[in-house]
Amino acid sequence: MRTRIEAALDTTVARATGGAPPRLAEAIRYAVFPGGARVRPHLCLAVAAACGDDRPAVADAACTAIELLHCASLVHDDLPCFDDAAYRRGKASVHCVYGEALALLVGDALIVQAYEALAAAGHAAPERLPALLTILARAAGSPHGLVAGQAWESEPAPDLGTYHRAKTGALFVASTMAGAVAAGRDGVPWRRLGERLGEAYQVADDLLDAVADPGECGKPVLQDAVLSRPNAVTTLGLEGALAKLRALVADAVDGIPDVPGAEPLRQLVMMQAKRLVPKALQTAA
Protein backbone atom coordinates (compact mmCIF):
# COMPACT_ATOMS: atom_id res chain seq x y z
CA MET A 1 0.00 0.00 0.00
CA ARG A 2 2.97 2.29 0.67
CA THR A 3 4.03 1.98 -2.98
CA ARG A 4 0.51 2.77 -4.17
CA ILE A 5 0.34 5.91 -2.02
CA GLU A 6 3.77 7.18 -3.09
CA ALA A 7 2.96 6.53 -6.76
CA ALA A 8 -0.36 8.37 -6.49
CA LEU A 9 1.31 11.31 -4.73
CA ASP A 10 4.09 11.39 -7.29
CA THR A 11 1.66 11.51 -10.22
CA THR A 12 -0.27 14.43 -8.74
CA VAL A 13 2.79 16.34 -7.59
CA ALA A 14 4.36 15.92 -11.05
CA ARG A 15 1.39 17.77 -12.57
CA ALA A 16 2.00 20.68 -10.16
CA THR A 17 5.73 20.90 -10.72
CA GLY A 18 6.27 20.34 -14.47
CA GLY A 19 6.80 23.80 -15.99
CA ALA A 20 6.52 25.52 -12.60
CA PRO A 21 8.97 28.12 -11.32
CA PRO A 22 12.01 25.91 -10.53
CA ARG A 23 12.43 26.81 -6.85
CA LEU A 24 8.70 26.42 -6.20
CA ALA A 25 8.75 23.02 -7.87
CA GLU A 26 11.72 21.94 -5.76
CA ALA A 27 10.09 23.21 -2.57
CA ILE A 28 6.80 21.42 -3.33
CA ARG A 29 8.67 18.12 -3.74
CA TYR A 30 10.64 18.79 -0.57
CA ALA A 31 7.39 19.30 1.37
CA VAL A 32 5.83 16.02 0.19
CA PHE A 33 8.78 13.59 -0.20
CA PRO A 34 9.96 11.67 1.73
CA GLY A 35 6.84 11.68 3.83
CA GLY A 36 6.16 10.60 7.37
CA ALA A 37 4.13 7.48 8.14
CA ARG A 38 1.41 8.54 5.66
CA VAL A 39 -1.10 7.54 8.35
CA ARG A 40 -4.08 9.31 6.78
CA PRO A 41 -3.74 8.01 3.21
CA HIS A 42 -3.16 4.49 4.56
CA LEU A 43 -6.37 4.79 6.57
CA CYS A 44 -8.26 6.14 3.55
CA LEU A 45 -7.13 3.29 1.28
CA ALA A 46 -7.75 0.69 4.00
CA VAL A 47 -11.36 1.86 4.30
CA ALA A 48 -11.73 1.94 0.50
CA ALA A 49 -10.40 -1.62 0.37
CA ALA A 50 -12.85 -2.76 3.06
CA CYS A 51 -15.63 -1.22 0.94
CA GLY A 52 -14.59 -3.03 -2.25
CA ASP A 53 -12.42 -0.30 -3.87
CA ASP A 54 -14.33 -0.51 -7.16
CA ARG A 55 -12.77 2.71 -8.55
CA PRO A 56 -9.10 2.59 -7.48
CA ALA A 57 -8.29 5.83 -9.32
CA VAL A 58 -10.85 7.68 -7.21
CA ALA A 59 -9.50 6.17 -3.97
CA ASP A 60 -5.98 7.11 -5.07
CA ALA A 61 -7.12 10.68 -5.65
CA ALA A 62 -8.90 10.83 -2.29
CA CYS A 63 -5.89 9.59 -0.33
CA THR A 64 -3.59 11.90 -2.30
CA ALA A 65 -5.80 14.90 -1.61
CA ILE A 66 -5.86 14.09 2.11
CA GLU A 67 -2.08 13.75 2.33
CA LEU A 68 -1.49 16.97 0.35
CA LEU A 69 -3.83 18.90 2.66
CA HIS A 70 -1.92 17.43 5.61
CA CYS A 71 1.45 18.41 4.11
CA ALA A 72 0.14 21.93 3.39
CA SER A 73 -0.94 22.35 7.00
CA LEU A 74 2.47 21.19 8.27
CA VAL A 75 4.31 23.68 6.04
CA HIS A 76 2.10 26.58 7.10
CA ASP A 77 2.01 25.60 10.80
CA ASP A 78 5.83 25.55 10.87
CA LEU A 79 6.08 29.17 9.70
CA PRO A 80 7.50 31.80 12.07
CA CYS A 81 4.07 33.40 12.67
CA PHE A 82 2.86 30.06 14.13
CA ASP A 83 5.17 27.40 15.61
CA ASP A 84 8.41 28.76 14.11
CA ALA A 85 9.58 25.15 13.80
CA ALA A 86 13.03 24.52 12.35
CA TYR A 87 12.61 20.74 11.88
CA ARG A 88 9.91 18.51 10.43
CA ARG A 89 10.01 14.82 9.53
CA GLY A 90 13.67 14.74 10.56
CA LYS A 91 14.88 17.46 8.25
CA ALA A 92 14.87 21.26 8.09
CA SER A 93 11.38 22.69 7.67
CA VAL A 94 10.38 24.14 4.30
CA HIS A 95 10.67 27.81 5.28
CA CYS A 96 14.14 27.22 6.76
CA VAL A 97 15.37 25.88 3.42
CA TYR A 98 13.35 27.95 0.92
CA GLY A 99 12.31 31.03 2.88
CA GLU A 100 8.93 32.17 4.18
CA ALA A 101 7.57 33.38 0.85
CA LEU A 102 8.07 30.07 -0.94
CA ALA A 103 6.86 28.08 2.09
CA LEU A 104 3.64 30.06 2.06
CA LEU A 105 3.23 29.40 -1.68
CA VAL A 106 4.03 25.69 -1.27
CA GLY A 107 1.16 25.38 1.20
CA ASP A 108 -1.21 27.22 -1.12
CA ALA A 109 -0.13 25.10 -4.09
CA LEU A 110 -0.65 21.87 -2.15
CA ILE A 111 -4.18 22.86 -1.08
CA VAL A 112 -5.09 23.61 -4.69
CA GLN A 113 -3.42 20.43 -5.92
CA ALA A 114 -5.46 18.34 -3.49
CA TYR A 115 -8.57 19.41 -5.39
CA GLU A 116 -6.82 19.03 -8.74
CA ALA A 117 -6.23 15.37 -7.84
CA LEU A 118 -9.94 14.86 -7.30
CA ALA A 119 -10.73 16.67 -10.54
CA ALA A 120 -8.33 14.50 -12.52
CA ALA A 121 -9.85 11.25 -11.20
CA GLY A 122 -13.39 12.55 -11.00
CA HIS A 123 -14.20 11.76 -14.63
CA ALA A 124 -14.26 8.07 -13.59
CA ALA A 125 -17.11 8.69 -11.14
CA PRO A 126 -18.38 12.30 -11.21
CA GLU A 127 -21.41 11.40 -9.07
CA ARG A 128 -19.03 10.76 -6.15
CA LEU A 129 -17.34 14.15 -6.47
CA PRO A 130 -19.79 16.41 -4.59
CA ALA A 131 -19.57 14.25 -1.44
CA LEU A 132 -15.78 13.86 -1.71
CA LEU A 133 -15.31 17.60 -2.18
CA THR A 134 -17.56 18.41 0.74
CA ILE A 135 -15.72 15.97 3.01
CA LEU A 136 -12.34 17.43 2.08
CA ALA A 137 -13.44 21.05 2.32
CA ARG A 138 -14.90 20.44 5.79
CA ALA A 139 -11.70 18.76 6.92
CA ALA A 140 -9.38 21.42 5.58
CA GLY A 141 -11.16 24.72 6.01
CA SER A 142 -13.31 26.76 8.34
CA PRO A 143 -15.39 26.46 10.57
CA HIS A 144 -14.39 22.92 11.68
CA GLY A 145 -11.27 21.88 9.74
CA LEU A 146 -7.51 22.31 9.88
CA VAL A 147 -7.59 26.06 9.28
CA ALA A 148 -10.09 26.57 12.08
CA GLY A 149 -8.02 24.36 14.39
CA GLN A 150 -4.96 26.50 13.78
CA ALA A 151 -7.03 29.67 14.30
CA TRP A 152 -8.33 28.41 17.66
CA GLU A 153 -4.71 28.73 18.84
CA SER A 154 -5.09 32.50 18.36
CA GLU A 155 -8.23 32.70 20.52
CA PRO A 156 -7.94 33.51 24.25
CA ALA A 157 -9.66 30.41 25.72
CA PRO A 158 -10.47 27.76 23.14
CA ASP A 159 -12.45 24.64 24.08
CA LEU A 160 -9.93 21.80 24.05
CA GLY A 161 -12.26 19.29 22.39
CA THR A 162 -13.28 21.72 19.64
CA TYR A 163 -9.63 22.56 19.05
CA HIS A 164 -8.49 18.93 18.73
CA ARG A 165 -11.46 17.89 16.61
CA ALA A 166 -10.56 20.61 14.11
CA LYS A 167 -6.77 20.41 14.30
CA THR A 168 -6.37 16.61 14.24
CA GLY A 169 -9.74 14.86 14.14
CA ALA A 170 -11.13 16.50 11.02
CA LEU A 171 -8.58 14.98 8.64
CA PHE A 172 -8.95 11.51 10.19
CA VAL A 173 -12.71 11.74 9.75
CA ALA A 174 -12.12 12.80 6.17
CA SER A 175 -9.78 9.83 5.66
CA THR A 176 -12.37 7.23 6.65
CA MET A 177 -15.36 8.97 5.06
CA ALA A 178 -13.57 9.75 1.79
CA GLY A 179 -12.28 6.18 1.61
CA ALA A 180 -15.84 4.90 1.79
CA VAL A 181 -17.26 7.47 -0.66
CA ALA A 182 -14.43 6.82 -3.12
CA ALA A 183 -15.57 3.18 -3.15
CA GLY A 184 -19.21 4.13 -3.72
CA ARG A 185 -20.47 3.82 -0.11
CA ASP A 186 -22.16 6.30 2.18
CA GLY A 187 -19.48 8.09 4.21
CA VAL A 188 -21.51 8.87 7.34
CA PRO A 189 -21.23 5.44 9.05
CA TRP A 190 -17.44 5.80 8.82
CA ARG A 191 -17.31 9.01 10.84
CA ARG A 192 -16.94 7.25 14.22
CA LEU A 193 -13.86 5.28 13.15
CA GLY A 194 -12.18 8.48 11.97
CA GLU A 195 -13.17 10.46 15.05
CA ARG A 196 -11.88 7.87 17.52
CA LEU A 197 -8.63 7.29 15.60
CA GLY A 198 -8.12 11.05 15.38
CA GLU A 199 -8.51 11.34 19.15
CA ALA A 200 -6.23 8.34 19.69
CA TYR A 201 -3.62 9.86 17.42
CA GLN A 202 -3.81 13.15 19.31
CA VAL A 203 -3.28 11.39 22.65
CA ALA A 204 -0.39 9.43 21.12
CA ASP A 205 1.12 12.67 19.85
CA ASP A 206 0.82 14.17 23.34
CA LEU A 207 2.55 11.10 24.80
CA LEU A 208 5.29 11.35 22.20
CA ASP A 209 5.79 15.03 22.92
CA ALA A 210 6.08 14.24 26.64
CA VAL A 211 8.40 11.20 26.62
CA ALA A 212 10.06 10.60 23.24
CA ASP A 213 13.49 11.64 22.11
CA PRO A 214 13.66 13.99 19.08
CA GLY A 215 15.04 11.20 16.88
CA GLU A 216 11.88 9.12 17.31
CA CYS A 217 9.41 11.77 16.18
CA GLY A 218 11.61 13.77 13.80
CA LYS A 219 10.71 17.12 15.38
CA PRO A 220 11.45 18.96 18.64
CA VAL A 221 9.84 17.48 21.78
CA LEU A 222 8.23 19.16 24.82
CA GLN A 223 6.89 21.79 22.42
CA ASP A 224 3.45 21.73 24.06
CA ALA A 225 4.97 22.81 27.37
CA VAL A 226 7.20 25.38 25.61
CA LEU A 227 4.26 26.81 23.65
CA SER A 228 1.75 26.35 26.52
CA ARG A 229 -0.46 24.16 24.34
CA PRO A 230 -3.00 21.78 25.86
CA ASN A 231 -1.71 18.19 26.23
CA ALA A 232 -3.47 14.99 27.43
CA VAL A 233 -0.47 13.94 29.55
CA THR A 234 -0.61 17.19 31.51
CA THR A 235 -4.34 16.70 32.08
CA LEU A 236 -4.53 12.92 32.71
CA GLY A 237 -1.00 11.86 33.65
CA LEU A 238 0.98 9.20 31.74
CA GLU A 239 -1.13 6.21 32.87
CA GLY A 240 -4.38 8.07 32.34
CA ALA A 241 -3.35 9.10 28.83
CA LEU A 242 -2.33 5.51 27.97
CA ALA A 243 -5.67 4.17 29.23
CA LYS A 244 -7.53 6.75 27.18
CA LEU A 245 -5.54 5.76 24.09
CA ARG A 246 -6.50 2.07 24.55
CA ALA A 247 -10.19 2.91 25.08
CA LEU A 248 -10.29 5.09 21.96
CA VAL A 249 -8.77 2.38 19.77
CA ALA A 250 -11.22 -0.23 21.12
CA ASP A 251 -14.14 2.09 20.37
CA ALA A 252 -12.75 2.81 16.91
CA VAL A 253 -12.61 -0.91 16.10
CA ASP A 254 -16.15 -1.43 17.45
CA GLY A 255 -17.33 1.38 15.20
CA ILE A 256 -16.23 -0.21 11.93
CA PRO A 257 -19.39 -0.73 9.84
CA ASP A 258 -20.40 -4.22 8.78
CA VAL A 259 -18.94 -4.35 5.25
CA PRO A 260 -17.48 -7.44 3.52
CA GLY A 261 -13.91 -6.32 4.30
CA ALA A 262 -14.57 -5.30 7.92
CA GLU A 263 -12.54 -8.04 9.62
CA PRO A 264 -9.19 -7.42 7.91
CA LEU A 265 -9.70 -3.70 8.56
CA ARG A 266 -10.26 -4.37 12.28
CA GLN A 267 -7.01 -6.37 12.40
CA LEU A 268 -5.14 -3.63 10.58
CA VAL A 269 -6.39 -0.87 12.88
CA MET A 270 -5.43 -2.86 15.99
CA MET A 271 -1.98 -3.62 14.60
CA GLN A 272 -1.34 -0.01 13.61
CA ALA A 273 -2.64 1.25 16.95
CA LYS A 274 0.11 -0.61 18.79
CA ARG A 275 2.65 1.55 16.98
CA LEU A 276 1.00 4.70 18.35
CA VAL A 277 2.51 4.10 21.80
CA PRO A 278 5.95 5.74 22.08
CA LYS A 279 8.81 3.17 22.38
CA ALA A 280 9.66 4.32 25.91
CA LEU A 281 6.16 3.30 27.07
CA GLN A 282 5.59 0.11 25.09
CA THR A 283 6.30 -2.21 28.07
CA ALA A 284 3.81 -0.19 30.10
CA ALA A 285 1.18 -0.58 27.34
Added chain:
Amino acid sequence: MRTRIEAALDTTVARATGGAPPRLAEAIRYAVFPGGARVRPHLCLAVAAACGDDRPAVADAACTAIELLHCASLVHDDLPCFDDAAYRRGKASVHCVYGEALALLVGDALIVQAYEALAAAGHAAPERLPALLTILARAAGSPHGLVAGQAWESEPAPDLGTYHRAKTGALFVASTMAGAVAAGRDGVPWRRLGERLGEAYQVADDLLDAVADPGECGKPVLQDAVLSRPNAVTTLGLEGALAKLRALVADAVDGIPDVPGAEPLRQLVMMQAKRLVPKALQTAA
Protein backbone atom coordinates in the same frame (compact mmCIF):
# COMPACT_ATOMS: atom_id res chain seq x y z
CA MET B 1 -25.72 41.12 -11.38
CA ARG B 2 -23.86 42.84 -8.53
CA THR B 3 -26.60 41.76 -6.10
CA ARG B 4 -26.46 38.18 -7.37
CA ILE B 5 -22.68 38.03 -6.88
CA GLU B 6 -22.78 39.51 -3.37
CA ALA B 7 -25.60 37.16 -2.36
CA ALA B 8 -23.71 34.12 -3.68
CA LEU B 9 -20.53 35.19 -1.89
CA ASP B 10 -22.44 35.83 1.31
CA THR B 11 -24.05 32.38 1.29
CA THR B 12 -20.71 30.64 0.84
CA VAL B 13 -18.83 32.82 3.32
CA ALA B 14 -21.57 32.25 5.90
CA ARG B 15 -20.90 28.50 5.74
CA ALA B 16 -17.20 29.14 6.48
CA THR B 17 -17.78 31.55 9.35
CA GLY B 18 -20.71 30.13 11.34
CA GLY B 19 -19.19 28.35 14.34
CA ALA B 20 -15.64 29.33 13.36
CA PRO B 21 -13.10 30.87 15.75
CA PRO B 22 -14.54 34.40 16.13
CA ARG B 23 -11.48 36.37 14.99
CA LEU B 24 -10.97 34.10 11.99
CA ALA B 25 -14.63 34.54 11.03
CA GLU B 26 -14.33 38.31 11.31
CA ALA B 27 -11.11 38.35 9.28
CA ILE B 28 -12.62 36.18 6.53
CA ARG B 29 -15.55 38.61 6.17
CA TYR B 30 -13.13 41.55 6.20
CA ALA B 31 -11.16 39.99 3.33
CA VAL B 32 -14.22 39.44 1.13
CA PHE B 33 -16.58 42.36 1.94
CA PRO B 34 -16.87 45.01 0.68
CA GLY B 35 -15.16 43.83 -2.48
CA GLY B 36 -13.55 45.67 -5.33
CA ALA B 37 -15.17 45.80 -8.77
CA ARG B 38 -15.77 42.00 -8.70
CA VAL B 39 -14.48 41.99 -12.30
CA ARG B 40 -13.89 38.22 -12.50
CA PRO B 41 -17.25 37.02 -11.13
CA HIS B 42 -19.05 39.55 -13.37
CA LEU B 43 -17.17 38.15 -16.36
CA CYS B 44 -17.97 34.58 -15.31
CA LEU B 45 -21.70 35.26 -14.94
CA ALA B 46 -21.78 37.28 -18.17
CA VAL B 47 -20.37 34.31 -20.09
CA ALA B 48 -22.76 31.93 -18.31
CA ALA B 49 -25.65 34.21 -19.31
CA ALA B 50 -24.48 34.29 -22.93
CA CYS B 51 -24.45 30.48 -22.83
CA GLY B 52 -28.02 30.20 -21.49
CA ASP B 53 -27.25 29.88 -17.73
CA ASP B 54 -29.41 26.74 -17.40
CA ARG B 55 -28.07 25.92 -13.87
CA PRO B 56 -27.81 29.28 -12.10
CA ALA B 57 -26.69 27.64 -8.83
CA VAL B 58 -23.67 26.17 -10.61
CA ALA B 59 -22.78 29.51 -12.22
CA ASP B 60 -23.17 31.19 -8.82
CA ALA B 61 -20.77 28.65 -7.31
CA ALA B 62 -18.27 29.11 -10.15
CA CYS B 63 -18.20 32.90 -9.86
CA THR B 64 -18.01 32.65 -6.05
CA ALA B 65 -15.09 30.22 -6.23
CA ILE B 66 -13.24 32.51 -8.62
CA GLU B 67 -13.73 35.58 -6.45
CA LEU B 68 -12.69 33.72 -3.27
CA LEU B 69 -9.50 32.49 -4.96
CA HIS B 70 -8.84 36.08 -6.03
CA CYS B 71 -9.42 37.40 -2.48
CA ALA B 72 -7.15 34.69 -1.06
CA SER B 73 -4.35 35.68 -3.40
CA LEU B 74 -4.72 39.35 -2.45
CA VAL B 75 -4.52 38.56 1.29
CA HIS B 76 -1.43 36.38 0.86
CA ASP B 77 0.28 38.71 -1.64
CA ASP B 78 -0.08 41.62 0.79
CA LEU B 79 1.82 39.77 3.56
CA PRO B 80 5.21 41.12 4.69
CA CYS B 81 7.13 38.27 2.99
CA PHE B 82 5.71 39.45 -0.38
CA ASP B 83 4.49 43.00 -1.06
CA ASP B 84 4.19 44.08 2.59
CA ALA B 85 1.18 46.17 1.53
CA ALA B 86 -0.58 48.18 4.22
CA TYR B 87 -3.68 49.04 2.13
CA ARG B 88 -6.03 47.09 -0.12
CA ARG B 89 -9.37 48.10 -1.60
CA GLY B 90 -9.11 51.43 0.22
CA LYS B 91 -8.74 50.01 3.72
CA ALA B 92 -6.01 48.48 5.88
CA SER B 93 -4.88 45.09 4.56
CA VAL B 94 -5.92 41.95 6.44
CA HIS B 95 -2.57 41.30 8.13
CA CYS B 96 -2.38 44.91 9.32
CA VAL B 97 -5.70 44.52 11.13
CA TYR B 98 -5.61 40.86 12.23
CA GLY B 99 -1.90 39.97 12.20
CA GLU B 100 0.13 37.73 9.92
CA ALA B 101 -1.03 34.43 11.41
CA LEU B 102 -4.73 35.10 10.84
CA ALA B 103 -4.09 36.62 7.41
CA LEU B 104 -2.32 33.45 6.38
CA LEU B 105 -5.24 31.35 7.67
CA VAL B 106 -7.80 33.59 5.95
CA GLY B 107 -6.12 32.92 2.62
CA ASP B 108 -6.05 29.18 3.27
CA ALA B 109 -9.69 29.18 4.35
CA LEU B 110 -10.78 31.09 1.24
CA ILE B 111 -8.98 28.67 -1.09
CA VAL B 112 -10.70 25.73 0.58
CA GLN B 113 -14.04 27.53 0.59
CA ALA B 114 -13.81 28.13 -3.15
CA TYR B 115 -13.95 24.37 -3.64
CA GLU B 116 -16.62 23.99 -0.97
CA ALA B 117 -18.81 26.32 -3.03
CA LEU B 118 -18.46 24.04 -6.05
CA ALA B 119 -19.17 20.99 -3.90
CA ALA B 120 -22.34 22.54 -2.49
CA ALA B 121 -23.73 23.37 -5.93
CA GLY B 122 -22.29 20.34 -7.67
CA HIS B 123 -25.18 18.06 -6.76
CA ALA B 124 -27.24 20.02 -9.33
CA ALA B 125 -24.90 18.96 -12.16
CA PRO B 126 -22.12 16.60 -10.99
CA GLU B 127 -21.07 15.87 -14.57
CA ARG B 128 -19.87 19.47 -14.87
CA LEU B 129 -17.71 19.27 -11.73
CA PRO B 130 -14.55 17.60 -13.09
CA ALA B 131 -14.10 20.30 -15.75
CA LEU B 132 -14.94 23.13 -13.33
CA LEU B 133 -12.51 21.79 -10.73
CA THR B 134 -9.76 21.39 -13.29
CA ILE B 135 -10.27 24.94 -14.58
CA LEU B 136 -10.12 26.40 -11.07
CA ALA B 137 -7.15 24.32 -9.95
CA ARG B 138 -5.18 25.36 -13.04
CA ALA B 139 -6.00 29.01 -12.43
CA ALA B 140 -5.14 28.98 -8.75
CA GLY B 141 -2.22 26.61 -8.34
CA SER B 142 1.04 25.50 -9.86
CA PRO B 143 2.50 25.28 -12.54
CA HIS B 144 0.50 27.99 -14.39
CA GLY B 145 -1.87 29.67 -11.91
CA LEU B 146 -1.82 32.38 -9.26
CA VAL B 147 0.58 30.55 -6.95
CA ALA B 148 3.05 30.02 -9.77
CA GLY B 149 2.71 33.67 -10.80
CA GLN B 150 3.62 34.80 -7.31
CA ALA B 151 6.51 32.33 -7.21
CA TRP B 152 7.94 33.68 -10.49
CA GLU B 153 8.59 36.91 -8.57
CA SER B 154 11.11 34.91 -6.49
CA GLU B 155 13.00 33.68 -9.56
CA PRO B 156 16.04 35.60 -10.85
CA ALA B 157 14.88 36.31 -14.44
CA PRO B 158 11.28 35.30 -15.09
CA ASP B 159 9.78 35.53 -18.59
CA LEU B 160 7.40 38.51 -18.46
CA GLY B 161 4.67 36.82 -20.52
CA THR B 162 4.75 33.64 -18.44
CA TYR B 163 4.61 35.70 -15.27
CA HIS B 164 1.60 37.77 -16.33
CA ARG B 165 -0.29 34.81 -17.76
CA ALA B 166 -0.01 33.08 -14.38
CA LYS B 167 -0.38 36.08 -12.09
CA THR B 168 -3.30 37.78 -13.87
CA GLY B 169 -4.33 35.91 -17.00
CA ALA B 170 -5.05 32.53 -15.41
CA LEU B 171 -8.00 33.72 -13.33
CA PHE B 172 -9.52 35.63 -16.27
CA VAL B 173 -9.26 32.49 -18.40
CA ALA B 174 -10.90 30.56 -15.57
CA SER B 175 -13.68 33.17 -15.38
CA THR B 176 -14.70 32.78 -19.01
CA MET B 177 -14.16 29.01 -19.23
CA ALA B 178 -15.92 28.26 -15.94
CA GLY B 179 -18.83 30.51 -16.93
CA ALA B 180 -19.32 28.44 -20.08
CA VAL B 181 -18.87 25.05 -18.35
CA ALA B 182 -21.26 26.06 -15.55
CA ALA B 183 -23.87 26.59 -18.28
CA GLY B 184 -23.18 23.22 -19.88
CA ARG B 185 -20.92 24.37 -22.74
CA ASP B 186 -17.38 23.40 -23.68
CA GLY B 187 -14.97 25.81 -21.99
CA VAL B 188 -12.13 25.71 -24.52
CA PRO B 189 -13.59 28.17 -27.10
CA TRP B 190 -13.85 30.73 -24.28
CA ARG B 191 -10.15 30.71 -23.49
CA ARG B 192 -9.25 33.49 -25.95
CA LEU B 193 -11.74 35.96 -24.43
CA GLY B 194 -10.29 35.33 -20.97
CA GLU B 195 -6.69 35.53 -22.14
CA ARG B 196 -7.12 38.83 -23.97
CA LEU B 197 -9.13 40.43 -21.17
CA GLY B 198 -6.53 39.25 -18.66
CA GLU B 199 -3.79 40.90 -20.71
CA ALA B 200 -5.89 44.04 -21.12
CA TYR B 201 -6.51 44.16 -17.39
CA GLN B 202 -2.79 43.81 -16.71
CA VAL B 203 -1.95 46.69 -19.04
CA ALA B 204 -4.71 48.77 -17.42
CA ASP B 205 -3.29 47.97 -14.00
CA ASP B 206 0.15 49.06 -15.18
CA LEU B 207 -1.34 52.34 -16.47
CA LEU B 208 -3.16 52.85 -13.16
CA ASP B 209 0.03 52.21 -11.21
CA ALA B 210 1.83 54.79 -13.35
CA VAL B 211 -0.68 57.65 -13.49
CA ALA B 212 -3.52 57.26 -10.99
CA ASP B 213 -3.87 58.80 -7.56
CA PRO B 214 -4.13 56.38 -4.60
CA GLY B 215 -7.82 57.25 -4.08
CA GLU B 216 -8.75 55.93 -7.53
CA CYS B 217 -7.23 52.49 -7.13
CA GLY B 218 -7.54 52.05 -3.36
CA LYS B 219 -3.92 50.97 -2.93
CA PRO B 220 -0.48 52.62 -3.12
CA VAL B 221 0.66 53.69 -6.61
CA LEU B 222 4.07 53.50 -8.33
CA GLN B 223 4.60 50.19 -6.53
CA ASP B 224 5.98 48.55 -9.68
CA ALA B 225 8.83 51.06 -9.78
CA VAL B 226 9.35 50.78 -6.01
CA LEU B 227 9.43 46.98 -6.16
CA SER B 228 11.23 46.83 -9.55
CA ARG B 229 8.38 44.85 -11.07
CA PRO B 230 7.87 44.66 -14.84
CA ASN B 231 5.33 47.21 -16.15
CA ALA B 232 3.90 47.78 -19.67
CA VAL B 233 4.20 51.57 -19.36
CA THR B 234 7.93 51.30 -18.70
CA THR B 235 8.33 49.00 -21.72
CA LEU B 236 5.96 50.64 -24.23
CA GLY B 237 5.43 54.19 -22.98
CA LEU B 238 1.99 55.66 -22.14
CA GLU B 239 0.73 55.86 -25.75
CA GLY B 240 2.07 52.43 -26.60
CA ALA B 241 0.42 50.88 -23.54
CA LEU B 242 -2.91 52.55 -24.39
CA ALA B 243 -2.74 51.27 -27.98
CA LYS B 244 -2.00 47.77 -26.73
CA LEU B 245 -4.97 47.95 -24.37
CA ARG B 246 -7.32 48.90 -27.24
CA ALA B 247 -5.99 46.12 -29.49
CA LEU B 248 -6.41 43.51 -26.77
CA VAL B 249 -10.03 44.50 -26.10
CA ALA B 250 -10.83 44.37 -29.83
CA ASP B 251 -9.31 40.91 -30.11
CA ALA B 252 -11.20 39.78 -27.00
CA VAL B 253 -14.52 40.87 -28.52
CA ASP B 254 -13.66 39.17 -31.84
CA GLY B 255 -12.94 35.97 -29.91
CA ILE B 256 -16.40 35.61 -28.37
CA PRO B 257 -17.85 32.32 -29.66
CA ASP B 258 -21.04 32.33 -31.67
CA VAL B 259 -23.61 31.53 -28.97
CA PRO B 260 -27.21 32.87 -28.78
CA GLY B 261 -26.21 35.53 -26.23
CA ALA B 262 -23.00 36.62 -27.98
CA GLU B 263 -24.12 40.11 -29.02
CA PRO B 264 -25.11 41.43 -25.57
CA LEU B 265 -21.85 39.99 -24.22
CA ARG B 266 -19.86 41.88 -26.88
CA GLN B 267 -21.60 45.12 -25.91
CA LEU B 268 -20.93 44.47 -22.24
CA VAL B 269 -17.24 43.73 -22.74
CA MET B 270 -16.76 46.90 -24.81
CA MET B 271 -18.59 49.02 -22.23
CA GLN B 272 -16.61 47.57 -19.32
CA ALA B 273 -13.33 47.92 -21.22
CA LYS B 274 -13.81 51.70 -21.39
CA ARG B 275 -13.63 51.79 -17.60
CA LEU B 276 -10.22 50.11 -17.67
CA VAL B 277 -8.55 53.33 -18.81
CA PRO B 278 -7.48 55.43 -15.80
CA LYS B 279 -9.50 58.69 -15.47
CA ALA B 280 -6.40 60.81 -16.10
CA LEU B 281 -6.04 59.23 -19.57
CA GLN B 282 -9.68 58.95 -20.66
CA THR B 283 -9.54 61.94 -23.04
CA ALA B 284 -6.47 60.38 -24.68
CA ALA B 285 -8.29 57.05 -25.11
